[in-house]
Amino acid sequence: MKILEKIERFLGEDNRKSRFYCFTPEVMIATFIIEMILAVYVLVRYKMSSFSRSAAALVILLAGFQLAEYKICTDSDFLFWPVFGFIMITILPVLGLRLISLVTKTRHFLNIGYLAMISFMVFFILSPQTNQNVMCGGNYIIFGTEERVAMLYAIYYFLFLFLGIFEVVRHERKETKNISYWILAGYLSFILPTGIVYLMSPATRQAVPSIMCGFAIFFALILALKAVPAYYKR
Numbered sequence: 001m002k003i004l005e006k007i008e009r010f011l012g013e014d015n016r017k018s019r020f021y022c023f024t025p026e027v028m029i030a031t032f033i034i035e036m037i038l039a040v041y042v043l044v045r046y047k048m049s050s051f052s053r054s055a056a057a058l059v060i061l062l063a064g065f066q067l068a069e070y071k072i073c074t075d076s077d078f079l080f081w082p083v084f085g086f087i088m089i090t091i092l093p094v095l096g097l098r099l100i101s102l103v104t105k106t107r108h109f110l111n112i113g114y115l116a117m118i119s120f121m122v123f124f125i126l127s128p129q130t131n132q133n134v135m136c137g138g139n140y141i142i143f144g145t146e147e148r149v150a151m152l153y154a155i156y157y158f159l160f161l162f163l164g165i166f167e168v169v170r171h172e173r174k175e176t177k178n179i180s181y182w183i184l185a186g187y188l189s190f191i192l193p194t195g196i197v198y199l200m201s202p203a204t205r206q207a208v209p210s211i212m213c214g215f216a217i218f219f220a221l222i223l224a225l226k227a228v229p230a231y232y233k234r
Helices: 002-011 025-045 050-074 081-104 110-126 147-170 174-200 202-215 217-233
Strands: 134-136 141-143
Touching: 025 050, 025 202, 025 217, 050 081, 050 134, 050 141, 050 202, 050 217, 081 110, 081 147, 081 174, 081 202, 110 147, 141 202, 147 174, 174 202, 174 217, 202 217
Parallel strands: none
Antiparallel strands: 134 141
């Protein structure tokens, strides 16, 4: 119980508001800059191969969402930036599966993933009002997405995240073991902390996209500095 109490104090809940000082607008723009530097490093260092392009694209999409969050907190244009941010993160789980397919040499679930991804992207573009009920909480972004849309989107998102993990574990081979371990570590680096926050701090549950992408800087670092080099050392 003492451990749980310490976690709750760290999360900062005071019955009215949770304080995640690691998700302030200043941190958002700093995260954007770091992720863009990582993406450029991968592209320059690894000569624009398929794997490096996919890895860099993942990091750029994460950076794009951080930029969208920063603009939501500092700009009055609540029409463009929420849609832009959701487009960025909608691509992430399927692009992650695509990156994994380059390691496993399989394309399981990719076609249906592309279809689901494009469907959500088109929906968000044609129905921008879906994500207009958005608020900058000072420490993270709260998205008041309509309940049924939010449920379907969560199913899509977490389904393809866990399909990616499933593919990594299922196709682990001796020659790609190090790459698989690093990709798995990258996935867990943002899924596990987000899950802890979700369970421990109910007040933040509408901010899951913001919190997950905040933690995903660890994924970006692991991908750029560990997984991509391991792929080319093979």
